[in-house]
Amino acid sequence: MEPIRLAVNGRTDIGQVREENEDSIRCHSSEDHPFAYVVVADGMGGYSGGATASGIAADTLQAQLNELLNTTFLSCSPQQQQLMLRAALVDAIGVANRKILDKKQTHPQFSHMGTTLVSAVIWQDFLVVAHIGDSRAYLWNNYGLQPLTKDHSVVQEMIDSGQLTPQQAQSSQVRNHITRALGVAEKVEATINSWTLKESALLLLCSDGLTEYLRDHDIERVMATYRPALECVYHFIDDANQRGGRDNISAGIIEFCNRTDAVVEFSGDPITLKPKQKEDITVRKTQR
16 A cells, blocks of 8 residues: 555635634644544534534544544554544534533523535545535545535425425525534434445535535545645635625545645646645634
8 A cells, every 4th residue: 555645734714704714624744653633523503602613523523533643553454443433523513512412501592503514534545424514525536526515405305306406406485404413412423334445536525505605526626726735724814705605614634645745636637735844723714
């Protein structure tokens, strides 16, 4: 196996309209092991409820993922490690759901809060993605852009049943109505999928404040155009703000490179995917 190199970057922005940022993002890339993750949560509930819920979810996943690479994990076989990684995500999501429900019990002002969640974790060449709600994950590589998640939303169900086309869904009055969220019910149903990464790729995780304005072809254009690749997060946020920025906007990227030359080709143009020496996860906040 070629040496694997990982790098991450993430940003969240309040947007142009909202008075509070209810999104939360957490990023990590290990200096000692081929391990990285991004977590994006988009809260709802108002009066600090959304920010509280998304913060609980993001902090809980961050804490449990940071504890994953212990002696036991590192001594296991690759197959066992993959099972442990998936189990860690399932457990962390369940714990986060419980924490949000408990917070609502003790703080009635948060009774309507909840949050979406999307998380991507890479260990070696193994990728696992978990999501709840309409925050999304995408993979971009030689073959273009591939959605890795399907929204848990009313319009997605209508698309699946043939009641709406994807184009009609973009202007639907219920396009922001989600069917699953953390902190809403005792039992939480996350969708978890995994893949083996065969070649260098970029992973994007984002809240719907980005996908409200940028369609898949817009996202692909940004990821194919700007280098260093980690700086795409700035372009995503700027583009969404320039097109209205009615919601909070969050974007996180993981660079996965398993080639010594760290070069791939897209549309005939060589693109360097060599990550920065140091990760940069500073949260940028718009001055209002």
